[in-house]
Amino acid sequence: xxxxxxxxxxxxxxxxxxxxxxxxxxxxxxxxxxxxxxxxxxxxxxxxxxxxxxxxxxxxxxxxxxxxxxxxxxxxxxxxxxxxxxxxxxxxxxxxxxxxxxxxxxxxxxxxxxxxxxxxxxxxxxxxxxxxxxxxxxxxxxxxxxxxxxxxxxxxxxxxxxxxxxxxxxxxxxxxxxxxxxxxxxxxxxxxxxxxxxxxxxxxxxxxxxxxxxxxxxxxxxxxxxxxxxxxxxxxxxxxxxxxxxxxxxxxxxxxxxxxxxxxxxxxxxxxxxxxxxxxxxxxxxxxxxxxxxxxxxxxx
Amino acid sequence: xxxxxxxxxxxxxxxxxxxxxxxxxxxxxxxxxxxxxxxxxxxxxxxxxxxxxxxxxxxxxxxxxxxxxxxxxxxxxxxxxxxxxxxxxxxxxxxxxxxxxxxxxxxxxxxxxxxxxxxxxxxxxxxxxxxxxxxxxxxxxxxxxxxxxxxxxxxxxxxxxxxxxxxxxxxxxxxxxxxxxxxxxxxxxxxxxxxxxxxxxxxxxxxxxxxxxxxxxxxxxxxxxxxxxxxxxxxxxxxxxxxxxxxxxxxxxx
Numbered sequence: 001x002x003x004x005x006x007x008x009x010x011x012x013x014x015x016x017x018x019x020x021x022x023x024x025x026x027x028x029x030x031x032x033x034x035x036x037x038x039x040x041x042x043x044x045x046x047x048x049x050x051x052x053x054x055x056x057x058x059x060x061x062x063x064x065x066x067x068x069x070x071x072x073x074x075x076x077x078x079x080x081x082x083x084x085x086x087x088x089x090x091x092x093x094x095x096x097x098x099x100x101x102x103x104x105x106x107x108x109x110x111x112x113x114x115x116x117x118x119x120x121x122x123x124x125x126x127x128x129x130x131x132x133x134x135x136x137x138x139x140x141x142x143x144x145x146x147x148x149x150x151x152x153x154x155x156x157x158x159x160x161x162x163x164x165x166x167x168x169x170x171x172x173x174x175x176x177x178x179x180x181x182x183x184x185x186x187x188x189x190x191x192x193x194x195x196x197x198x199x200x201x202x203x204x205x206x207x208x209x210x211x212x213x214x215x216x217x218x219x220x221x222x223x224x225x226x227x228x229x230x231x232x233x234x235x236x237x238x239x240x241x242x243x244x245x246x247x248x249x250x251x252x253x254x255x256x257x258x259x260x261x262x263x264x265x266x267x268x269x270x271x272x273x274x275x276x277x278x279x280x281x282x283x284x285x286x287x288x289x290x291x292x293x294x295x296x297x298x299x300x301x
Numbered sequence: 302x303x304x305x306x307x308x309x310x311x312x313x314x315x316x317x318x319x320x321x322x323x324x325x326x327x328x329x330x331x332x333x334x335x336x337x338x339x340x341x342x343x344x345x346x347x348x349x350x351x352x353x354x355x356x357x358x359x360x361x362x363x364x365x366x367x368x369x370x371x372x373x374x375x376x377x378x379x380x381x382x383x384x385x386x387x388x389x390x391x392x393x394x395x396x397x398x399x400x401x402x403x404x405x406x407x408x409x410x411x412x413x414x415x416x417x418x419x420x421x422x423x424x425x426x427x428x429x430x431x432x433x434x435x436x437x438x439x440x441x442x443x444x445x446x447x448x449x450x451x452x453x454x455x456x457x458x459x460x461x462x463x464x465x466x467x468x469x470x471x472x473x474x475x476x477x478x479x480x481x482x483x484x485x486x487x488x489x490x491x492x493x494x495x496x497x498x499x500x501x502x503x504x505x506x507x508x509x510x511x512x513x514x515x516x517x518x519x520x521x522x523x524x525x526x527x528x529x530x531x532x533x534x535x536x537x538x539x540x541x542x543x544x545x546x547x548x549x550x551x552x553x554x555x
């Protein structure tokens with residue numbers, strides 16, 4: 001049981017990555033590789049700040065700022081420098097590796113004995129693993145509400161239109177460059193917050209913790225879409241969070257089957273590939289018909 | 302009745318160069334207020350380049366463009382959307398596919414304005430959207446909450462047109478906006494377009510390849526050839542012009 005609670009807690013904490021990537025991957029419609037650099041950047045910034053005695057909440061906000069700056073760089077390279085967005089993201093991601101080492105001073109810093117967001121006395125009083133559930137839940141509610149509000153504003157609609165049809169958006173006087181930069185700044189800021197939280201939850205920051213992050217974030221988006229189907233935009237944000245939790249539960253099952261944590265990246269890619277193939281497979285094999293048939297009582301067929 | 306003609310947009314000796322080739326070649330054009338100009342020309346004559354230069358997507362290598370008395374030669378696309386709107390040939394270009402009809406109309410309601418962090422107030426505008434979509438007679442009003450990717454091409458182009466004229470533009474550019482539609486749908490949209498332009502007395506430039514449309518609609522006809530305006534027929538000349546004469550003009554040009 002505690003394993004399930006732990007998975008839900010992890011799912012909620014990691015959900016911030018899915019929601020952040022949703023802004024670029026689904027709304028602006030491109031894959032932003034920067035996140036593989038901004039996730040450890042957030043962790044490095046927050047952990048280093050905490051070890052220097054900064055309040056953990058301020059340290060997390062600082063991580064947001066650091067991530068936003070990296071997103072801004074990718075955005076400027078893409079919109080003003082006309083570098084393809086995939087390449088711009090990879091360049092910033094690569095640069096982040098050096099920056100992170102500079103910030104941390106070594107490849108790994110521990111938070112042992114330091115105050116983190118999770119050392120709050122109320123959180124300590126909760127049963128095991130409920131601290132991450134609690135923090136994750138509060139954070140996801142706040143972020144989802146803020147994003148849902150933003151997307152319903154005139155600015156948010158211009159942002160959505162930019163991803164949906166940039167040529168039209170531009171011809172209506174929307175500054176599509178600024179919208180793209182805005183998306184990258186907010187998205188990478190949130191990814192860095194995710195890195196800061198997960199590092200505090202794990203009790204350390206590691207230079208390699210960004211590897212495969214984009215796949216994990218994509219997995220929560222895709223699993224949410226495959227599991228819940230057609231939804232409104234706001235519902236989709238919630239579906240991403242549920243997708244993140246489902247992903248953790250699937251990993252838990254896989255672990256129970258006897259795989260170990262070293263196989264995580266292989267399994268993550270497999271899960272994601274399966275989910276991506278599933279919709280076309282469903283059409284080919286008429287799975288939904290088969291399922292419907294299976295669920296209809298015999299006399300009504 | 303003689304209207305005192307006020308110039309709205311003036312292009313003076315405008316040239317646009319690409320790959321050392323002059324696509325527009327010292328072009329001079331004055332568009333007057335309430336002109337409805339049809340634009341003809343063979344492929345490569347510079348029609349699209351003319352539109353892209355007016356809209357700011359292309360900047361001239363030489364020459365000047367004025368809006369009334371103000372020079373706008375170096376204005377950006379975004380600045381120009383304050384006075385100008387445009388309908389493209391491809392139905393996919395004019396609308397945002399995943400947004401609904403109402404959301405698209407709401408986007409165009411703020412054409413050329415700064416987008417703020419302020420609630421979009423979609424519901425308050427639905428009545429108004431209902432009204433303007435009804436006028437297109439193609440069931441668009443039944444689909445205000447449908448994503449535009451699920452509309453027919455004709456409905457999407459009608460929506461693109463409404464989005465362009467909802468906030469009255471000083472200058473409307475129609476870039477073969479009925480060309481991608483079947484003959485019947487194309488005819489319906491062209492009729493509605495003409496009605497709307499005459500009713501609101503819009504200033505409009507319309508590219509077309511349909512000689513009949515070019516003759517039937519508007520009060521002025523331009524023929525472009527090799528980046529220059531070869532013929533500029535006013536309302537009287539245009540009314541005497543026949544399709545055969547136009548065809549001859551084209552044969553001579555080629």
